[in-house]
Amino acid sequence: MTATKGLEGIVATTSSISSIIDGVLTYRGINIDDLAEKASYEEVVYLLWFGKLPNRAELNDLIAKLSQNAALPEQVLDLIRATPKNVNTMAALRTFVSALALYDEEANDMDVDANVRKAIRLQAQLPAIVAAFSRIREGKEPIAPKEGAGIAENFLYMLTGQEPEAIAVEAFNKALVLHADHELNASTFASRVTVATLSDIYSGVVSAIGALKGPLHGGANEAVMAMLEEVGSIDNVEPYIQDKLNNKVKIMGFGHRVYKNGDPRAKHLQKMSEQLGKLTGNTNWYEMSVKIEELVTGMKGLKPNVDFYSASVYTSLQIPRDLFTPIFAVSRVSGWTAHILEQYENNRLIRPRAEYTGPSHQAFVPIEQR
Numbered sequence: 443m444t445a446t447k448g449l450e451g452i453v454a455t456t457s458s459i460s461s462i463i464d465g466v467l468t469y470r471g472i473n474i475d476d477l478a479e480k481a482s483y484e485e486v487v488y489l490l491w492f493g494k495l496p497n498r499a500e501l502n503d504l505i506a507k508l509s510q511n512a513a514l515p516e517q518v519l520d521l522i523r524a525t526p527k528n529v530n531t532m533a534a535l536r537t538f539v540s541a542l543a544l545y546d547e548e549a550n551d552m553d554v555d556a557n558v559r560k561a562i563r564l565q566a567q568l569p570a571i572v573a574a575f576s577r578i579r580e581g582k583e584p585i586a587p588k589e590g591a592g593i594a595e596n597f598l599y600m601l602t603g604q605e606p607e608a609i610a611v612e613a614f615n616k617a618l619v620l621h622a623d624h625e626l627n628a629s630t631f632a633s634r635v636t637v638a639t640l641s642d643i644y645s646g647v648v649s650a651i652g653a654l655k656g657p658l659h660g661g662a663n664e665a666v667m668a669m670l671e672e673v674g675s676i677d678n679v680e681p682y683i684q685d686k687l688n689n690k691v692k693i694m695g696f697g698h699r700v701y702k703n704g705d706p707r708a709k710h711l712q713k714m715s716e717q718l719g720k721l722t723g724n725t726n727w728y729e730m731s732v733k734i735e736e737l738v739t740g741m742k743g744l745k746p747n748v749d750f751y752s753a754s755v756y757t758s759l760q761i762p763r764d765l766f767t768p769i770f771a772v773s774r775v776s777g778w779t780a781h782i783l784e785q786y787e788n789n790r791l792i793r794p795r796a797e798y799t800g801p802s803h804q805a806f807v808p809i810e811q812r
């Protein structure tokens with residue numbers, strides 16, 4: 443038995459949800475480029491869960507269900523209020539999502555329809571949790587979701603208390619579409635491993651949030667913004683990047699396990715970053731990002747991934763830096779739950795082996811002789 447480090451190249455399951463073939467990403471066979479330009483996030487959620495694009499009535503029904511299910515249990519709001527203000531936001535999200543299960547009577551119901559209802563609730567409640575936590579820690583009251591509004595509009599509204607501009611809703615919707623699913627990424631795999639024991643959907647999503655938190659995965663978008671802030675100005679980009687690369691420090695937002703010729707999602711985020719920068723009258727973050735890309739690609743051949751330009755996009759939307767990774771979860775929860783439903787459909791326990799590298803034939807030494 444020989445282990446493959448990081449399971450690179452290992453095909454661990456079949457899935458009909460999303461694919462990366464020759465560097466092209468599709469959701470249910472539809473190119474991400476088309477979905478990014480043409481689809482609402484709710485259409486993508488429907489596509490991921492049910493395997494086809496919704497017709498108008500099906501879409502309206504899903505939008506209505508999402509807004510009807512967005513209200514948080516009072517006990518979870520109390521927990522958010524009791525949480526220290528300066529905690530790690532992903533640790534907070536992980537805790538609040540876990541708490542949702544305690545107030546869901548169907549939490550442990552393994553019926554297919556019950557699981558779909560829980561997927562809807564999770565998708566509806568994650569944006570509400572992130573917005574409520576953000577407001578409560580600023581000493582403000584949480585805002586109830588608007589009935590009938592889509593997730594992009596509702597999230598920005600619940601976060602700021604103001605009607606978002608159409609361009610902000612459009613940009614945020616696109617970011618949600620681009621982050622919704624990504625084959626067997628680390629957090630999705632974590633969710634599938636958890637539910638393959640026939641544990642419940644909340645446990646699967648909590649495992650996924652824990653995996654997404656790390657800077658080698660979803661946490662990279664916050665790390666990119668921290669880097670841009672540290673760099674500070676375009677003149678400092680070159681010495682900063684050269685110093686990091688000479689010292690073998692990874693540049694966040696670059697590289698990918700699967701894409702070696704570039705992440706197809708990055709170009710959409712780059713375009714959005716430029717547009718929003720121009721619109722807000724601050725193109726500094728965008729220009730610094732472009733310069734970083736030139737240097738990292740030139741020196742290391744590494745291309746930006748989905749996290750790189752998301753950082754400047756979210757900053758232009760005036761979203762606090764430590765909400766970037768929770769926002770990733772707001773979108774990826776659709777993919778996680780689609781994979782969890784698929785795993786239940788055709789389940790087998792996921793239990794690989796390890797190549798043992800420890801000592802062998804060791805004698806037991808009684809404690810008095812150690």
Ligand code: ACO
Nearest residue numbers: 657658659660662691692693694695696697698699747749
């Ligand atoms: N900056 C500098 N060097 C890098 C980077 C980077 N961002 N990424 C990879 N490398 C180098 C490594 O140092 C290593 O070099 P070496 O062979 O000289 O030691 C080589 O490229 C291979 O890197 P690995 O980390 O082994 O590649 P792996 O496939 O395991 O990692 C990963 C992929 C984790 C995404 C990596 O590229 C990385 O750490 N990137 C930065 C973090 C990041 O942006 N994560 C988000 C990924 S997208 C997402 O999850 C949503």
